[in-house]
Amino acid sequence: MFRLGWFLGNGFGMQPWYGNWAGRAMTDWTQPGLYVDLTTSLERAGFDLLFIEDTSMVEDTFGESMETTLKYGLMAPKNDPIPLVPLLTAATEHIGVVATMSTIQYPPFLAARSMVTLDHLTQGRVGINVVTSVTHRVAQNFGYDKHFAHAERYAMAEEWMEVVSLLWDSWEPGALVHDQETPKYADHTKVHTIDFEGKYFSCRGPLNTIPGPQRRPVVAQAGNSTPGRELAAKQADTMLALAKSPAEMKALRQDMDTRLIKHGRKPQDLKILFMATPYLGDTDSEAQERFNRFNAAKKDPDNIEKRLWYLSYVSGGVVDYAKYDLDSPVPQEVGNGETTTAKAWLEGSKELTLRDLAEGPSNYGMEFIGSADTMAGEMAEVMEEAGGDGFLMYPDVTRRSIMEVCDGLAPALRKRGVIRDGYAHKTFRDNLLDF
Ligand SMILES: Cc1cc2nc3c(=O)[nH]c(=O)nc-3n(C[C@H](O)[C@H](O)[C@H](O)COP(=O)(O)O)c2cc1C
Known part of the structure; x- marks a missing residue:
């Protein structure tokens, strides 16, 4: 069996807003409706997760102007995905929702606290996609002259994740006493400062809220460069990967296994999801x-x-x-x-x-073309050959594509017994790491 995730590649932004099947996306994209429909459909289909991209800028590199960006609505406008998360989990019961946070946008304390708050609100179904941001325009919105060089960004991200992890662990298991007679809410000897002084961040701690149902929300990482792989090997539960063939998938899996073992973790601690774009039709020729x-x-x-x-x-x-x-x-x-x-x-x-x-070709992961049944067979074959953990589906987001994947492709995959037929556990992490 393998897992399915859905990559919401333009985040809480405009999905296709003109052309066939755009519906009311142009005016309604700021509302939760489409995303609620998407998430409930993904859960019906047996997906492990919805993955919400995020970026915070209006680009003007291309042609040194915002014209192309705003003419087409390319990566802007875009809303903050964090407040959307509980609306999506309130409408569902099992699926995990991963929201993106950039290590140059959030101080670690704010990120740790926000994610734990979401862990409570979602009853253990939230994940964080840790990114280092991509362009100067993002960095300039957060007080920097320009974006950090690639290697330094990842050095910052490593330190950032270390602080966030220490904060998530700053309340020991058993710290909550919950004795109404004494009264004693928590045992102060089991709540610790972290006293972190690093090159980029410092933080005293402890976190000022109690651990959520997952204690540590699911951590995702998407950069596939060497430092990106190192960050994933140290910290992530799931990694998003670009590969064009089963051979490339296998090579990445082997490389990550070596890195995981080097960092004292087990290969099965990290689930790698490979980007896949489906082109479905009623028949193969369609x-x-x-x-x-x-x-x-x-x-x-x-x-x-x-x-x-x-x-x-x-x-x-x-x-x-x-x-x-x-x-x-x-x-x-x-x-x-x-x-x-x-x-x-x-x-x-x-x-x-x-x-x-x-x-030319999109070169963004794999492409599958065919009827639901043909595609299900091919996806199963690729996974079998590559020994991978799952696919991160990346279709355009319209109600048509949602239905095609969730009510066409997913049932065909389930018929073959290659995707889950329910969720055995309560939290996102337990389901993700179940097999
Ligand atoms: C599938 C995928 C999803 C990504 N999502 C985001 C995102 O939501 N926000 C963002 O700023 N960067 C995103 N990135 C970029 C990074 O995660 C990464 O921090 C950075 O750009 C460096 O990538 P590299 O390690 O491949 O060089 C994504 C990358 C990939 C491949």
Whole structure:
């Protein structure tokens, strides 16, 4: 069996808001409706988690202007995902909800406290996606002149997670006495300061709230660079990964197993979810036709502009792709942002023009094309071959795609016995680590 997660890749922001199937997304994206529908559907389908991306900026690297960003609504506008979490868990009973927090946006105490508060409110169904942020514009919204270099960002993140973890453990098990006669609420000898003095953060502690049902909310990590892998190996329960083949999936799993053991953990302590985009149809040929249409649309000037905008984003706001002629060679600079994504997107592009690259394959994990039954068979085969833990599904978010995945694909996977048919445990972590 393997797990399923859903990647809400534009966070609590605008989902497809024009074109077929956009519904009322343009005006209603600020409301919880679509996300509640999504989460209840994912639970019906047996997903382990909904994963909510987040970023805090209005980009202007591309063309040195906010024009493209705001014309299409690219990664902005976007609401804060944290207040959305309890609305999603109030409508469901089992599924986990992972919200993103950046180590340059939240002081560790605030993050630790906010996550434990959510752990209480969700009754043990929250997770945190720890990211280091991608572009200068984010850093500049939080008091920095520019974003930190990649290596330093991860050094900060390691320290940040250390502080957050110490705070989560600052109340020993058994600290709560709950004696109304004495009266004695808590035993002060079991609640400890952490007295942390690091290079980037200092914090006295203890946390000023009691541990939640999970004690330590589920920790997710998405960067696939070497320092990203190290952070995941030390701290994460789940990691999001980009791989294009079972061989790449296997290689990443083996690499992470070595790192986990080095840090005194077991391979089964970390579940790796691989990004997968589904193109479904009632029949295989209908799905293929849909995929062909999607590919042909990549030649539209709008789509070329959007793709180049994303390249500028993943470079960390370092490369302005608007500066180059579309028929000139692809600049090979990886930049300072999402380096794994940038490398995947630039792979094999030395001989290509920018236009070829923009019109080419998405290179964001795996693509599956077919009817629900065919796709279920292929997904099961890939997992079997790779020995992986699960997929993080990444379709566009419309009510049509939600229904296709949750009421078409998931039942086909369940029929094959390869995804869960219920949730055995109360908390997100216990379900995630169940098999
Ligand atoms: C699947 C996936 C999801 C991500 N989600 C976010 C996010 O929500 N917010 C964010 O600032 N960075 C996000 N990132 C980027 C990072 O997690 C990471 O901190 C950073 O950009 C460096 O990535 P690297 O280790 O691949 O170089 C994501 C990356 C991937 C691959």
